[in-house]
Amino acid sequence: MEQFLGIDYASWWFMIIGAVFTGYAILDGFDLGAGALHLFFNKEESRRIALNAIGPVWDGNEVWLVIGGGALFAGFPKVYAAVFSAFYVPFMLFLTVLIFRAISIEFRSKEPMLWWRKMWDVAYCLSSSAIAFLLGVVLGNILLGIPVDRDGNFTGDLLYFLNPYALMVGITTLALFMMHGAIYLVMKTEDRLYAKLTIMVRDTTIFFSISVLLLSFYTLLYVPHLTNNIRQNPWMFLIPVIMVFNIAHITRQVAKRKYLLAFISSCITVSLLLIIVAIELYPNMLISTLDPAYSITVHNGSSSSKSLGIMLTVAAIGVPLVVAYTTFVFWTFKGKVKLDETSY
Amino acid sequence: MEVEILARVQFAFTIAFHYIYPPLSIGLGLVMVAMEGLYLKTGNVLYEKMTRFYTRIFALIFGIGVATGIVMEFEFGTNWATYSRYVGDVFGSALAAEGIFAFALESGFLGVLLFGWNKVSPRVHFFSTVMVTLGSMFSAIWIVVANSWQQTPAGYHIVGTGLNARAEITDFWAMVFNPSSVDRVIHVWIGSFLAGAFLVLSISAYYILKGKFQDFARASFKIALVLATVSGLAQLFAGHRSADIVAKYQPAKLAALEGHFDSLGTGDMYLVGYIDKKAQKTHGIRIPGGLSFLTHGDFKAPIRGLRSFKPDDRPKALNVTFQSYHIMIACGMAMIALTLYACWLWYKRKLFDKRWLLLLFAWAVILPQVANQAGWYAAETGRQPWVVYGLLRTSDALSKSVTANQVIFSLVLFSLVYTLLFILFIYLLNKKIKHGPYSTGDIDHSPRHKTMAGEFEGI
Numbered sequence: 001m002e003q004f005l006g007i008d009y010a011s012w013w014f015m016i017i018g019a020v021f022t023g024y025a026i027l028d029g030f031d032l033g034a035g036a037l038h039l040f041f042n043k044e045e046s047r048r049i050a051l052n053a054i055g056p057v058w059d060g061n062e063v064w065l066v067i068g069g070g071a072l073f074a075g076f077p078k079v080y081a082a083v084f085s086a087f088y089v090p091f092m093l094f095l096t097v098l099i100f101r102a103i104s105i106e107f108r109s110k111e112p113m114l115w116w117r118k119m120w121d122v123a124y125c126l127s128s129s130a131i132a133f134l135l136g137v138v139l140g141n142i143l144l145g146i147p148v149d150r151d152g153n154f155t156g157d158l159l160y161f162l163n164p165y166a167l168m169v170g171i172t173t174l175a176l177f178m179m180h181g182a183i184y185l186v187m188k189t190e191d192r193l194y195a196k197l198t199i200m201v202r203d204t205t206i207f208f209s210i211s212v213l214l215l216s217f218y219t220l221l222y223v224p225h226l227t228n229n230i231r232q233n234p235w236m237f238l239i240p241v242i243m244v245f246n247i248a249h250i251t252r253q254v255a256k257r258k259y260l261l262a263f264i265s266s267c268i269t270v271s272l273l274l275i276i277v278a279i280e281l282y283p284n285m286l287i288s289t290l291d292p293a294y295s296i297t298v299h300n301g302s303s304s305s306k307s308l309g310i311m312l313t314v315a316a317i318g319v320p321l322v323v324a325y326t327t328f329v330f331w332t333f334k335g336k337v338k339l340d341e342t343s344y
Numbered sequence: 345m346e347v348e349i350l351a352r353v354q355f356a357f358t359i360a361f362h363y364i365y366p367p368l369s370i371g372l373g374l375v376m377v378a379m380e381g382l383y384l385k386t387g388n389v390l391y392e393k394m395t396r397f398y399t400r401i402f403a404l405i406f407g408i409g410v411a412t413g414i415v416m417e418f419e420f421g422t423n424w425a426t427y428s429r430y431v432g433d434v435f436g437s438a439l440a441a442e443g444i445f446a447f448a449l450e451s452g453f454l455g456v457l458l459f460g461w462n463k464v465s466p467r468v469h470f471f472s473t474v475m476v477t478l479g480s481m482f483s484a485i486w487i488v489v490a491n492s493w494q495q496t497p498a499g500y501h502i503v504g505t506g507l508n509a510r511a512e513i514t515d516f517w518a519m520v521f522n523p524s525s526v527d528r529v530i531h532v533w534i535g536s537f538l539a540g541a542f543l544v545l546s547i548s549a550y551y552i553l554k555g556k557f558q559d560f561a562r563a564s565f566k567i568a569l570v571l572a573t574v575s576g577l578a579q580l581f582a583g584h585r586s587a588d589i590v591a592k593y594q595p596a597k598l599a600a601l602e603g604h605f606d607s608l609g610t611g612d613m614y615l616v617g618y619i620d621k622k623a624q625k626t627h628g629i630r631i632p633g634g635l636s637f638l639t640h641g642d643f644k645a646p647i648r649g650l651r652s653f654k655p656d657d658r659p660k661a662l663n664v665t666f667q668s669y670h671i672m673i674a675c676g677m678a679m680i681a682l683t684l685y686a687c688w689l690w691y692k693r694k695l696f697d698k699r700w701l702l703l704l705f706a707w708a709v710i711l712p713q714v715a716n717q718a719g720w721y722a723a724e725t726g727r728q729p730w731v732v733y734g735l736l737r738t739s740d741a742l743s744k745s746v747t748a749n750q751v752i753f754s755l756v757l758f759s760l761v762y763t764l765l766f767i768l769f770i771y772l773l774n775k776k777i778k779h780g781p782y783s784t785g786d787i788d789h790s791p792r793h794k795t796m797a798g799e800f801e802g803i
Contacts, residue, residue, distance in 0.1 A: 056455030059410060063451045067443035069417050074440040077432020077510075084421025084428075085743035091422055092754040095415050096761055102411035103765060106404065110772050151507060152429070154745040303433040304503075304512045311437050318444030325452045325475075332456055332463050340462055 002305045009309060010302035013075040014282065016315055020071055022274045024064035026180075026267045027326075031058040033181020035101065035128025036174060037200060038121060045339075046193045047121060051105065052343045053188035056333045058105065060326060062098075067322075074311055078152050078301040079285045086146055086154030087138055090161055094134045101127035109344040129174060136173030140166030143226060143280065145287030150294050152286075168218060172211040176273070179204040180266045183250070187259045188337050201254050201262075209247060212273075216240075225287070226280040236279060243272040348739050350751040351423045354758065356724075358415050360717055361762050365409030367716055370484060370533065371540015371571075372402050373477030378567055380470050394564055395473070396461070397781040398544065403458050404772055408765060410451070415758070423751065426507075427731055427741035433512045434500050434519055435490050442486030450479025481533065488532050492525035494732045495723070496593045502735070511735065523593055527585040534582050535719065537575040538679060538712040544568035546709035547777055549702040557780050562696060569690070573683040579676055584638070590726075591639045591647075594733060597726035599650045600659040601669045602626075602635050611635030611647030616670065619662045624651065626666075659728045668721035675715035682708055 002009055031054040041047050073080045084091060100123050108120035144165050147156045182204045186197040219226055230236045246269050253262035281287075285301055288294035302308060376398050383391035417439070420428050456464060456472035464472070499518030500511040513519055545568045551561035591598045598604075603619040603626030604611045610633045617628015633643030650658050659665055682704060689695045696702065731738040 052459075056459040059407075059454055060448070060451040062410070062414075063443070063448050066414060066417060066447055067440070069414075069421075070436065070439040070443040073417075073420065073428060073432055074436025077429050077436060080421050080432065081425035081428040081743070084418060085423075085425035085745050088422050088743075088746050088750050089753070091418055092757060095418055096757055098414060099411040099761055099765065102407055103768065106407040107768060107772065110775065151744070153425070153743075158750075303436065307433045307437055307513045310513065310516045311440055314437065314441050314444060318441070318448075322444060322448040322452070325449070329452050329455050332460055343459070 010298045013308050014298045017071045018278045020068040022271050025270050027061035029177045030181045030184035032128045032132045033177035036178050038125040049337050053337045055344050076301045079296050082152040097127040097130040132174040132177045133170040136170035137166045140169030145289045147290050148288045168215050172215045175208040175211045179208045183263045183266050347748045354755045362412040367536035367539040368405045370480045370536035380473050393781045424741050425743035430510045438486045438490040446479050446482030450476045488529045489525045492528050493522050496523040498522035524589045531582045531586045534575050534579045535716045541568045541572035542709050542712045545705050549705035553702050576680040576683050595648045596653050600665040600726050603666045604649045605651050606649040607652040608646045661725050665725045668718035672715045672718040675711045679711050
């Protein structure tokens with residue numbers, strides 16, 4: 001396989017997909033988290049402000065999922081085909097809640113009736129939580145490995161994906177996004193809602209810290225194959241250590257009311273978690289629990305060098321553009337939320 | 345029922361529903377670019393009012409388009425795993441380019457288009473409107489390129505055999521510019537312009553009939569009428585070119601479109617008709633030799649008929665292909681007739697005098713929708729039994745691990761969700777239309793831009 005800077009194309013593309021999903025987790029993570037917290041706000045005005053804090057950007061954030069899915073399809077069609085057909089039911093539920101979330105955001109403000117707004121508030125909160133949770137469940141199963149045969153076809157039963165490890169990853173993902181969303185909202189609000197959110201930032205950080213701790217213990221004790229890479233390269237222990245300090249840094253910045261810095265730390269936490277996931281998996285992308293020889297790896301599951309080369313060019317041109325106008329949009333809507341006639 | 349049928353029904357249902365919205369976004373986007381451009385040029389607030397009103401309708405349409413579009417991307421993997429493995433190397437790069445170049449562009453700037461009225465200057469706002477429209481047009485390019493590659497594969501070679509066979513890309517630009525892609529992209533674009541223009545025509549005609557917002561409605565009607573007339577006429581040529589490509593590269597599809605069975609007879613063109621599959625005959629009102637003339641410029645030229653293909657290689661749902669193709673053409677012709685007549689009246693300065701014509705325009709919003717849907721049905725059912733023409737059969741493309749029960753479950757789920765979605769869409773669209781444009785008093789002009797208040801805490 002052809003190489004660029006000493007790394008083969010397939011591994012580059014593995015990193016790019018990792019980067020896109022990290023971008024997705026950072027960006028959609030905060031608006032999903034804000035959605036999961038939605039029902040904790042009691043007043044109509046608070047809910048509107050919280051919703052409008054993510055209003056102009058949630059759609060753009062969701063695009064990263066589309067790009068990630070497309071990049072996986074393009075770079076690793078075997079992985080894409082195996083994962084999506086194996087997790088048929090969770091993905092169908094995921095799509096349903098994704099649709100419900102989009103319409104609850106769009107439709108909530110279109111009628112003034114109390115029951116209408118409450119109904120969409122509940123739909124928005126539940127669907128946001130469910131998306132975060134289901135993403136975690138799928139990630140957990142990928143980390144654990146699933147029974148796929150020689151041709152990459154899933155052989156497990158319908159409820160296979162509901163195992164304790166995957167559920168724990170699901171809860172941790174939800175907790176992470178709630179913390180991330182709370183910190184985002186605190187930057188966008190004022191007065192009493194702001195005061196309330198500062199308490200929520202504290203609570204969600206505790207929730208996340210506990211769940212990530214439990215998950216780490218569980219991984220070390222029961223899923224030893226995930227720690228191989230780190231054991232062989234001891235310097236990689238630095239990454240979890242940096243992450244612990246980084247979480248501590250979030251609480252410190254929150255205590256000092258420097259929320260932008262806290263938000264940056266929270267973004268770094270999301271990235272580090274996904275970097276750990278990538279390190280634990282590499283070079284596997286989908287581990288077969290039937291026979292390690294059936295596992296789909298970065299090398300036996302990738303598209304041809306030619307195709308990867310084309311897409312690396314596409315990414316090299318496209319990604320800086322995407323980052324540029326994402327920055328422009330966030331810059332346009334910086335600062336505290338002010339409701340006006342275009343608001344939700 | 346078989347998994348294959350169920351999976352096909354599910355795909356057809358979800359794509360048909362999805363395909364209501366993106367063409368409307370593209371067309372409406374273009375109308376909004378025209379309106380806001382006029383506002384910037386003339387400074388007339390009427391145009392600003394128009395842009396703002398249609399932006400709200402655009403938001404509704406765009407939201408549903410995004411939500412139902414993600415379903416499509418996932419379905420390739422969930423229901424068509426073998427297909428995904430087969431085409432991933434080729435198809436994937438088009439899909440990835442769509443995400444990065446097009447979708448990110450439109451969704452990013454959408455935020456500014458919808459919520460940025462008081463945050464950015466009018467010029468930057470106009471720029472955002474243009475970017476959203478361009479983004480949605482780019483989206484159409486990549487999706488249609490990918491679909492066209494399935495119709496007329498190019499720039500690839502096959503690696504492996506049997507179950508492990510897959511297409512690998514050899515020439516990116518040959519894949520992008522495969523024989524049918526350029527003509528089909530243009531055909532789809534124009535269909536989208538018609539969808540958007542007729543929506544504006546319909547809403548405006550409704551207001552004029554009700555005697556509401558007269559200035560607003562008349563001016564919008566004229567802008568949309570120009571776009572609709574030009575697009576309708578251009579579609580005659582674009583459609584013809586698409587059919588030429590079919591004649592050249594997909595002879596079995598061409599034969600199915602016109603119900604032409606004779607192995608080497610002259611091809612007739614039908615205005616209306618139906619196919620008697622058993623007797624292998626087509627009945628109806630026809631122009632003898634019409635198909636031969638349109639394809640070869642000669643009424644006597646022979647056209648390859650369905651009988652010359654192995655029974656396994658013929659499209660199965662002949663009547664669906666035939667009827668949807670003819671419905672598309674009929675709707676197209678109706679649109680051209682309506683717009684040309686309206687332009688004639690405009691020239692005579694009697695555009696808004698005939699109530700019956702306005703009533704027709706109010707309902708004509710259905711026409712481009714039916715034409716777009718029917719056109720896709722003809723293109724896709726005509727390609728059968730292949731999912732990648734001549735290379736991969738639809739029956740081989742399924743996910744091996746997915747059972748019929750799972751597909752029934754998801755099909756029921758989507759039917760319920762989409763029904764609800766459609767009811768809500770119509771309800772809200774109707775409500776927005778009834779409400780009409782906001783009067784200038786409703787619009788808050790105060791913080792136009794450059795308020796530095798509200799920086800992040802702590803820095």
